[in-house]
Amino acid sequence: MKKKILVTGASGHLGGMLFKSLANLGYKNLEGTDLKKKNIDKNQKFILGNLKNLKSIIKMTKGVYAIVHFGAIPIEDTQHNILQNNIIGTYNLFEAARINKVKRIIFASSNHAIGFHRRTAKLNQYSNQRPDSHYGLSKAFGEELSRFYADKFNIKSMCIRIGSCLEVPEDRRHISTWISYSDLTQLVDIGIRHKAIHHEIVYGVSKNKKSWWNNSRAHQLGYKPIDSVDRFNFHSLSKNEHKDKMALLFQGGVFTSANFKGNIKNIK
Template sequence: MSQNGQGARDARDPQGAGRPTVVVTGGAGHIGTYLRTVDGGLAAHGWQLHLVDATPADDLAPGERFTAVDLTTPEADACLEAAMAGADAVVHLAAIPSEDDFWAIRQANIDGTFRVFDAARRAGVRRLVFASSNHAVGFYPAGDPAPVGGPVRPDGYYGLSKAFGEALGSLYADKYGLEVVSLRIGACFGRPGDERGLAIWLSPGDAVRLVAAALSGPVDGHTVVYGISANTRAWWDLDAARALGYDPQDDSEVYADQAGPAAEPAGLVGGPFALEHHPA
């Protein structure tokens, strides 16, 4: 491991001096790519990005840095702390992004999330934004408010890992003073694919706006917010997200004529994740 972490690389940007730095785990993933490229990404909101991922990111923009870290390995602890040294904030996206075997989920999503939170604590990072999921509350009835202050109801091992991350955020806010925002992301893709997606879609542009608000908005301890666009058919209100300064610009309704029927079982937030034997 080098001084800046294993495989550290950067694209120099003399104009970036003095801007706050955010470490983005999973920076080479699809949401991480949105945060780099859509509407200028987080850089357009004044941030310098330090990407952390097990997958190489070769297309670094000016001012971006990259450190290769596999969160499932013990070596990740020191690499993460080095990458976070001097950083102002962390966005934790890295995870297995769907249902899987419990032991795989535990290694990547539970142990890996702990490593990120604890490295942030050790490095003195002020704010951490955690990519949670609607699957942390997947057994709530679809269309009901599923309040952010209510009990979690995960719909599988993936949802369980996100509920763990939210609980860890609460612990690290109360015990160590971190400012933590957990984003219960709906479905963040270029466009919604079905009727369920029309309710829970988060557009790439709104993803950038949501994370930017979570990085800079007023936070007292641990805050949970829903991450969706201003959808006409939205299942959840955005009051908590708007309190951070989030101003969504997109509405899934423009894709309503192209959306297919929702996958079974209908009536639950988690959709197919709530099936007893959801395929990995």
């Protein structure tokens, strides 16, 4: 593809991985951005920018066809930091996209937007948001923001509720949540290219037998995961949630039990 694609969070783990894997898929006109420059090769186009600064985002989204939005704080943080980087940052990005007539945005959402669902629930694209943290709330906001910009301004979007994207699974929770780099790349590619997309919620998960998510919408759009957690040896996985009974009840794991002051019985 020759159209210009902007990757935010390009110095980070997943943004950096996608910046390279999309080039390998044949994307010829990629530009990366981040607030710091890290692990960027000489042949990669890169521009420094802070999502908090609307003016600089407007500048860098000129002539862009699609944005792969992975720039954010990826874990729980203070309300202030989440508000500034994830909520205002994402709002600025969509506003800049509207001003510059960007056509599509692929949004890195998270399982923590639905983390207070029980592990016994099988979720799909229509399942209610149930954020488990300020971080998860920022992802729920991003999903609704992208729905609004799709309905109101026709900016197409795909929100990927990413489980755990690592080279290999590391913890027992990943038996349900793991997604490989190539499967995540495949989903992002579908988000950029698929003609029938308006506003989509899909799950960023490989073909795992014990997945908590019915990913039929992703499959309808052509997603064919090539990886599965089930080929790994589970005995070597860590058991980070092992002593946290609450974490074991809910999809968001330890994000749900951190600073918890509620009543578990009320979260049905």
